[in-house]
Amino acid sequence: MLFSIFISLVLSSSVQSAAFPPLGYERRLLKAAFDKRGYNASEPSCFTDAAPTTAAPRTNVWAGISSEDNLAVWNLLHDPASGLNLTYPDDAVLTDNYVFWIDALHTNKSAVLPYIDGNATAPAKYARAIIFEGGKTEPDSQEYMIGPLPVSAETTIEKLDYIYNGGSGGSVPYNARYFDSKRTAATEPLLASIMGNISDITSALFQGGVYFGSSDERTNLVSTSGTPLSFDGTTSWRNIMFRFPGSESRSASYMTPLDFFLLMDCTGTDASKYYLKGFVTGEKYYTSIEELRAAFEAGTLAQEYDQTLDSAWALVDYKPELGVRDLEERLAPSTLEIGGKRYRVDSKEKYVEYMNWSFYVSYSRTLGMMLYDIKYKGERILYELSMQEATAQYGGNQPKAANTVYHDTYYSLGTDYGTLVEGFDCPWGSTFWNVSYYSNNETVTNVDSICIFETDMNFPLSRHRAAGSNDYGFVNLGTVKGAALIVRAIATIGNYDYMFDYSFHMDGSLEVIVRASGYLQSSFYYPDQGKWGPRIQQATQGSLHDHIITFKGDFDIISSANSLEVSELKAVNQSQAWFPELGEFEQIELDTYAMEKEQQFNWAANNQAMYTIVNPNATNAWGEKRGYRIVPGRSNIHLSTLNSPWSNKQSEFSKSHLAVTVQHDTEPYCNSVQNINLPNKPQQDFAKFFDDESVEDADLVLWFNLGMHHFTRAEDVPVTLYTEAYSSIVFAPQNFFDRAQDGDLLNRRWIEVDEEGELTYETYGVGLESCVGTFEEPVEHIGGIVEE
Incomplete structure (x- = not known):
């Protein structure tokens, strides 16, 4: 049975x-x-065949543009009358103007609130487009806003400058623009020529490894270079590392690096002026082919370790050589919604209702999933909750690791949302949604890339047993079943698989969780480089690095007039008349005050401060200001290096645990998608957000960082495990209500024992x-x- x-x-x-x-x-x-x-x-x-439906109270004004609008915008941009002189991207060269991508422009909050809270009409929709303008006298990348949509006689094309504070608006110098396939192709002839001239050296050093060009059949190495590629847009470079491609999977090449680096200057649009800066191997720098060859002929380039040619050990498949686990042939436990789905969705508007929660889901090619108009029991908690940037910075005694800082929105993080495997990435029976973005004039759809499911918390939301002296050992016992709704996506950006969870709890708490799996960006192993990570394979070192994932929380506790209240836990010396024998003694008390100005700040030592977004004009039944507490979870960190030349000014948002600013339509993002190559002259300078503006009784935005200091280990082979690479934060009601929000839940048991030992077991009609x-x-x- x-x-x-x-x-x-x-x-x-x-x-x-x-x-x-x-x-x-x-x-x-x-x-x-x-x-x-x-x-x-x-x-x-x-199960029911799908989640029950509901109708969103308003149109999802945060949704992306339609495929029809994308095509219309594409055609408008390419219309000669628009004066942009565009070439079709597939036919373009560096000195042409061509569209990089098209997406939706964020809708200003000032335009949205009158619509969702009043009787105003829905705000107009606009597209944003990045156009690479190599045909200009001073080539650059320029961002444009196109609208209103749908395209009509009223639609205009304007430079999108107002959301950037770096001084050049939506313009990015050519040398700092995204290093797309055109720029890569322009550097390929020089790279192939240099490597072809030293093929005898690389073949001797790396077990026959040679590079004659990415499309040459003789090539059996792969090349890679990271970011940043410029400091301020005046010059540009590539610091190229070589790897074995791996016989089974090219992605496993992240784990088979070679100790060979080629440094190249690739400034400007004239590829004939690109030149070799030098080579690095054996922890030494050679400025020319002649220097490298002289060292090779002198026998000083010998490698201490040979990299593995067979990368089967780096694949995420079954490894029988590890042994057999008893009963592992049985299906593992699963989250099952055995009572049927308890949430409702409007799939068209991407709107969700769950146990008095309601919210909209939006998506962009750069940021991925975003949540808007988050309400609990009809009252708004957050206007916006969104991931803003996923930063990673490495360290090491070689060019690739020392130079590497990643901003994953630069790689259009949202386009890397992949299909989720039912029963493994998400529980069986989850609700799955597709995401779509645009490549040129076509629509690309990633199937089943967002999942929604309710999960057992595997612990009760609340519980108490009142002790007694009868046969049962208690007088009464109350226990409430814990459950939460999770909205999940996984973005695979090159080597890492970031899992993003937004978890809506029954008590009105909202948890944000990030996990990281995937391949390390590893380095070649040298015994004296242990300060940057351990040896994890025959010739592979795990490179030490930070993951910093920055989020935006635009809080609207009841209204847009909020304050950030700080309650410091202090140990104080005091005396109390009823303890005369103690004299002065130490105890704890709270020092509570409102933060006054915009600022970046860190969690207090020993977590001896509570930070709460409150509405100073609204109180609960007991006269306490209604608010939501910011509760640190697991691994709340910031970037370790605060003065690195590679993350100087373009990564300021990652350098503190928390930050609070006043909301402005001109500051929708803490970063820009092309900021990474401008560490000295950022297009978006987060530090400029802090201009002594008062944060008392104002429309507040909380910027917070999750992540992990990745102390690499042998257990990162083949890939990092989600159990350990995990970070979280919780937003929990703090006097927002008059009592805990669990009394109205029927999924509970109440057990009483009277004086005669008679037991009453109340199920409230919710059975198994x-x-x-x-x-x-x-x-x-x-x-x-x-x-x-």
């Missing part, structure tokens, strides 16, 4: 109203297996769901699970 229940539960995660959906390989596979065994799925399953299918013949073995 227990086996039948288990099988029914597993099946129900794929059954929808006793019928399998038309997609999903594993769903079809399970159905075929059960059909073959004579399973009768005519009884109700544990039954969803047992039947078999027409006994099942002895299905999927490796044996009936006992």
